[in-house]
Amino acid sequence: MAAKSVKKVVLAYSGGLDTSVILKWLQQTYGCEVVTFTADLGQGEELEPARRKAEMAGVKQIFVDDLRETFVKDFVFPMFRANALYEGQYLLGTSIARPLIAQRQIEIAEEVGADAVAHGATGKGNDQVRFEVAYYALKPDVTVIAPWREWDLTSRTRLIEFAEKNQIPVTKDKRGEAPFSVDANLLHSSSEGKILEDPAIEADEIVYQRTIRPEDAPDVATTITMDFHNGDAVAINGVALSPATLLTQLNALGKANGIGRLDLVENRFVGMKSRGIYETPGGTILLAAHRGIESITLDREAAHLKDSLMPRYAELIYNGFWFSPERRMLQALIDTSQASVSGRVTLKLYKGNVTVIGRESPNSLYSMKVVTFEDDQGAYNQVDAQGFIKLQALRLRLGAAAGRKGGTP
Template sequence: MAKKKIVLAYSGGLDTSVLLSWIKETYDADVIAFCANIGQDDELKGLDKKAKSTGAAGLYIDDLQDEFAKDFIYPMLQAGAIYEGEYFLGTSIARPLIAKRMVEIARKEGAYAIAHGATGKGNDQVRFELTTAALAPELEIIAPWRDERFRTQFPGRAEMIAYCEEKKIPVQASAKKPFSMDRNLLHISYEAGILEDPWFDAGDLKYRDYFNVLSVFPEDAPDKPQMVTLDFEKGNCVGVNGKALSPLAVMRQLNKLGGKHGVGRVDMVENRFVGMKSRGVYETPGGAILQFAHRQLESLTMDREVMHIRDGLIPKYAELVYNGFWYAPERLAIQALVTESQKNVTGSVRVKLYKGGIHAAGRKSPHSLYNPHIATMEADPTKAYNQDDATGFIRLNGLRLRVNSQVNGAANLGE
């Protein structure tokens, strides 16, 4: 009889190399390794040979960058989603795409389970498994870091390195990095290790070799600002500096421009879904520019009440993405409202990049709701706004306040 099959999220590093071999032995199954290319660049080199020599029955390396930009990053940017006011959700938004593709491969290969190397303390385990629950509830989940057998055999990195030497698994047995990194098209994150001390200054210039993969430190950015123009159609950026670009090309171009000027750098303590606080350092140059420019255009084109309703949903939307509910009905419902809100968000925004900052330098749109004749402090030639009308407007809005004061006494202003 043919062996059962398991699809493993695989990167070729120490952890997933050990996982591949351990799962194959422990479950007596064929392991199909899968690696998604979502913008890691040279991290994918040599994976085919490494996976096969480690015992993989098959390997998929799929370039998902176009889909990632178009169907995941862009809809999230339309929603203006930022978790806890700072985090651009770079890792969070990648996980549902990776898990979706794992489900597709599992069905194609006839696998009964998918496996991942996320720890029992993190958010990724939740994101992978909630996506699988939504798309393929029949699939089983294998999470070795939550398996006591695995944790007993590998209490630390030294045991993993020794295991690879014994099994002749080709991994680089080096000292552990002073932090953990995760990179994709939207960002790069740094966590754990030396960053577990929230007083540690990751922006100290002596750490230039650690935290500047996608962007320079602001102190090292050019002394001359740079103007960048972004063109939008229905809330999506479709061009940079007058050149039409695909979502993927937009991300690459803005990462380059933003990285040059040190924008999009975040150092925060966030609340994980599993209950603990975690400190993370992030580089999101292109995403930061898009978020800022998109908001500038919305301020010009979006109806006030529509904007306020959408804005009221941003914390919930960001929380859903962060916690792994991308395919949940509530996220899809909010996305439908977001899509409707973006139908007139078309036009151009000019921003100035300088020493880590993004500054508005102009916005225009054929759907602009800004009327200079109405907004002017001078005489309104169109007579669209009668200042005398404000008297009744204020009187009616103050009616309930006056009645409340008459019945219950004037508001207490304190001392």
């Protein structure tokens, strides 16, 4: 791709060393105007320094957008309706943030008349796929610039040398080797690399930023209630909250009780295995609560169908296919299932654990009259079970009669 083919590019910009170097590199290599976009997804950092750094670099169009409510309402909540877990454990905190960032980047590109977008993801990770698949889904003819796949700044030392040569401010802690890298948003924090690369060695306590050690959590349990409407959490302890405010409060509750730590070796989409330390305090509580309300409001086969589709849904998000037709199809099915998922769940939080201890709903399918061990007054005829069992066992009886055991020839 010829550098002269790009006139204006929208850069996903954090203001950190990497994207600050990328900003200058784009200006020099492509001779183009750079528009910066910084998203506030609840990462817990002051974002105005990013604006000031962009101004110092001569950027004329700077976007710093608070997307926290959109992030939780339109991305996190739909994902949690599916109870999505990648490889049975990961709550997809990084994965679900990328499509929103990409979506807003493309919107800005349309607004300012840019012909390209750029990101700071490396050529080894999943994020390059997530960003670029989303870009192309939303704007098929867009030009994508991925500096880590183009430039020769292949080490931290070379990045710092480039920064100093071009008068890009470098904080002191960046002059040494950072012990690990961190990505964070309102749903989670993710730490990986350097001191975390050996999966046989326990992560040092300095890695954890969003949770206290379960051993240090209070000796008395915290009991809370959560209200749901159509599959989405709407209140904590009877107080109605906006999506982002609700997740923020759940994060505080999870942190105080040592909830949401995960040490995971996962399979990246690009083919390698990687070890990450994830902290998802509020999300861990939310998942338990959502499954709790579903347990009394979803029909058995509907619930089992949802669970069978969940790994595929989670994989689509992990791999970057949020805007794919198959994810949208699955979402429509999942959202339909949530029409009856309303009610209240009571949870106990204690030293890293979340336990559902109560659930109630006007749409409950749980019948004490049918399930009771006492006299059900004819609500359930136990004799009916005999025919049911014989029909279920019919194929096994036929196989055994033919000399086969357990269906094995």
